Amino acid sequence: MTVTNGKGPRGASPIKASSLFFTPLPPTHVVPPGKESHGRYMLTIPWNRVSGWGQPKIGPRQDLSFDPLAGVLQYAVTCFEGMKCYKTDEGDIRLFRPNKNFDRLKRSASRLGLPCEWDNDELLELFAKLMALEKPLVPNTDGSNLYIRPTLLETSEGFGIKEDAYASEALLYVATSLNLGLGLYPSAEGLDTGIKLDACKEFIRAWPGGTGSYKLGANYGTVNVAKKPGYAMSLWLHGKEDFISEAGAMNVFIIKEAPDGFLEFTTMSLDNGIVLPGVTRESIIELLQDHASGKKDFPLEGIPKNIRIVERDISMPEIIQGLEDCTLKGMFGCGTGVVVVQVGEITYEGKTYTIPSNPIIKTIRDTITGIHRGKIDEGKSWSFKVPEWNPEGKDGESQEHVTAA
Structure with a gap:
């Protein structure tokens, strides 16, 4: 079947949160030196131009590997989003307007010839499970956060002139890190x-x-x-x-x-x-x-x-x-x-x-950070409360190892 729109053939498999395969951290898990600020887990979802989205997996954070001629390496065929997870005074964790980020990621992916169709609700469920696993790491002070980096990239060979500009294989993955921006900008420390x-x-x-x-x-x-x-x-x-x-x-x-x-x-x-x-x-x-x-x-x-x-x-x-x-x-x-x-x-x-200087700027900043951390209800349901998730064993059926593609 020939694909001409970069979205995959009709009937290709969509992202399904229900097929998630989870691999817990091993009892011997030790944080590698220099990685102390990184999240412990990552979410990966491979994509193929013929079959569509593969099985979502959440497992220990690890390196990825690609063919030397992969599109991401040769022509920078990659897009990403920046999101944050916040902890409220009550101890629950929140995401801020996540569907806006998902829609923008689709738009960026379409511009690059990467897969750009998925159900935001399915992806949000997977995000929520990843965040729930990392809840112990999320700080609860103003200016602090768990930064989330969803990344979509071409893993198939992208070298030379192809018949069309659309990827054959791709990978969507989500990694996290603590406190992007803290200590770098006045907004993170309450200064003016x-x-x-x-x-x-x-x-x-x-x-x-x-x-x-x-x-x-x-x-x-x-x-x-x-x-x-x-x-x-x-x-x-x-x-x-x-x-x-x-x-x-x-x-x-x-x-x-x-x-x-x-x-x-x-x-x-x-x-x-x-x-x-x-x-x-x-x-x-x-x-x-x-x-x-x-x-x-x-x-x-x-x-x-x-x-x-x-x-x-x-x-x-x-x-x-x-x-x-x-x-x-x-x-x-x-x-x-x-x-x-x-x-x-x-x-x-x-x-x-x-x-x-203008005090209005601080009012705007305090309003947005207040919405982030559940202190202010703007009446628009912008703050998404992440449900608890305590997996017993593994969801789905697959091999235990998370793979890059």
Whole structure:
């Protein structure tokens, strides 16, 4: 059967949580040196272009192996997501809007010719079981988390020119690690000093019609060299006007006072495909729009009513003008890693500009982290409570070893 859409033939096996095969840690398990911050388990689900999704397996975290000419190694055919698991004061653990991440992973996978169809509920059940196993590792302090990295990659040979661009074999796996971002950004420690950005003109992260709006591995490794010592991250620019796009790997908001007195929260539009459609970005916009419209007050006090959300390009010269005429009232970045973090300084064309601090940023940050840890109910069911799972023996029937493909 010929496949032309990268989704697999009709009738191919879907992801089924009920077929999970679980291998517990051996009694002799010892954490390898240097791996103390990593989760103990991992989830793997192989995929084949003819048969579809294979049996999901949860077992001890281990290395993966691939053919030297695998697509992931030759052409960076891989995409991923960033998610976090939080522990509440009551001791249960939560995921934040996981279906948003699953949908974005599908979108990225489709762009690469990787499998992009599965039932989110089935995948969430598997995620929940993995998280339940790692519950003892999840910290319960503000700023702490168990970071989750779902990764999808081509394991089949991807060398040379093929008949079509779609993978023959792929692997979806999920590994975890403790406290991504803790100690690196003020948002992780409750400080308000702000981070320092370098407005980068030497390197370009993304461009219209490219892959900037997809969470592909190639978007990140190739731009890390742009980060200069002494700066938290690069502020990416594009176009002759020096429009800003993202800062490092996070979305950006500019707080400006409009001529009519309204406070505008301006962020880059998604229309040109340059910036990633962030889950935290979308959540902040929804909360602010509900507040501005009177539909529902912002969960924490401190946000004025005369606000509006603006999605458009904004340039560095406009930011500088806002500093000069005092209409620029603050700037912050947001994303899974940093949550919400204030921008304190920007270096642009050899000059450093100080961005004013704004208490609204802390209110937004505290709201999002409060939702993460079950302290705030936003009324939208964004916080998913992970059910308990204490497996007895093994689910499913298969060989005991977790394999890479």
